[in-house]
Amino acid sequence: MKKIALAYSGGLDTSVILTWLKETYGVPVVAFVADVGQNEDLAAVHEKALATGATEVVIADVREAFVRDYVFPALSAHAVYEGAYLLGTSLARPVIAKALVAAARSTGCDAVAHGATGKGNDQVRFELTVAALAPDLRVIAPWREWSFVGRSDLLAYAERHGIPVPVTAEKPYSMDANAMHISYEGGVLEDPWQPPPAGMFLWTTDPEQAPDEPALVDITFEAGVPVAIDGEALSPFRLLERANALGARHGIGRVDIVENRFIGLKSRGVYETPGATILMLAHRAVESLTLDREVAHFKETLAPKFAELVYNGFWFAPEMELLRATLAHTQRNVTGTARLKLYKGAAQVVGRKSPVGLYDAEAVSFETRTQVAPSDAGGFIAVQALRLRQAGRLSA
Known part of the structure; x- marks a missing residue:
């Protein structure tokens, strides 16, 4: 290993990770920061990364790409996980990981690291993206390697190594x-x-x-x-x-x-x-x-699968590529x-x-007889009722 690109935020975890990586592996660390619209003082994050020991800092503005290439396709797919979650964090992880890979390539890194814990989804999302886009890069997940357990361990490590930690009241979440x-x-x-x-x-x-x-x-x-x-x-x-x-x-x-x-x-x-x-x-x-009715109904059956793939970190999987292409076709x-x-x-x-809508006010009006005559409905219903009549006779 020659150099590591770390997904860095400037918080306690990644500040400790930056120093720990240098201490553990003895190689330079590039701090990578993605601007996904989190409204942070990125200049301050840049300075802190250098003060903590980063060899280089790369900041990527991926706000437009995030919304255009990830958020909007998910919205048009009506992707909602388990009926309520619109996948805000899940959608951000692949764009961040993709930009992390690009930063690693441009700075000559042969490994990447992240601060996701060993209990959550983000570790999966980051690492599956790296696996799909850069299978040659080594991935380091400190929370799965070191002996630290919680915040108190990190604070003690930061104090021992002179890592600047914000002096603020800890949020209860x-x-x-x-x-x-x-x-x-x-x-x-x-x-x-x-x-x-x-x-x-x-x-x-x-x-x-x-x-x-x-x-x-x-x-x-x-x-x-x-x-x-x-x-x-x-x-x-x-x-x-x-x-x-x-x-x-x-x-x-x-x-x-x-x-x-x-x-x-x-x-x-x-x-x-x-x-x-x-x-x-x-x-x-x-x-x-x-x-079209059948396209709309079929598309809704795809939404839960789309949401599940996003949530589980498979944005760059082959099945997701197929699914996104299918959904894009429905949006023409x-x-x-x-x-x-x-x-x-x-x-x-x-x-x-809509200038290209399928809704025809005259056709559906109760005051007109265009396209479908009321008498036509009788035959339609009779055909649809055939199997129901048969089932009804058997159960009578």
Whole structure:
């Protein structure tokens, strides 16, 4: 091993890991930081990495790629894990790991390291991505190698080695933020009977305190991709940023669930996903006008599989490539605009239109007889009833 690229955040874990890697393996360490819209002071993170002993610091702005290539395909797939989780953390891991591999290549590293624990999903997501994109790179997972058990061990190590540690009160839970969501888990949240602590939510307004007047928002899609809000065209990241602001103001997107981790444990997670919640609802509304019935029904059977693959870390697996291509094919004509009403934690579709929609107002009107005559329905029903009549005679 010549050099290690570490996925670095500047927090306690990765600061200790940086020093531990140098001490344990005796090679230079490159600190890699991905900007996925977490709103951190990246200049301060850069300086801290150098002060902690990094040979080099690489910061990659992957915000647009994250939203364009990961978040939007998941939204158009209606990917929701176990009925509630919109996969904010799960979607960020492959884009971070891909950028980590690129940083390792550009800086001459032959190994990568991460700070994911041995109990969670992130270790799987990082390492499966590296395996798919750079099978020659060695992966180091310190939490599976060292003897440290918890935060007190890390703090003692940091003190012994002069590693700067922020002097702040420890939160009673852990957090992870990106352009799509904020997640909260661990600590006091590990009791699934206890509600989230007062004041925990950093992004969304408490629905009870949200504005008393509803807001209307128009979201426009082209080929399944959101491209404009209220008529203003925006880049993927900026569009999600705008949707986040709208949703957060009106208390939309809070989720509190107990989910099944890939490794077999159950975990309580609390999430804020304001913008993506709005965009997925709007996308469903435009699809309702533009997708053929059988295509729409078949597509919905694929959504749970898509969500499961994302959650379990298989973004770059062959089956995911096939699934994404299939879903992309369904989106060719998903073009139009949905109008949503946002009010005190709820988003409701109140209008939808499409220049290429399959909806025919004249055909479905009770006042016309175009395309289908009422008498035709009798024969259709009679044919559909044949097997039911047969079954009914046998059970009579």
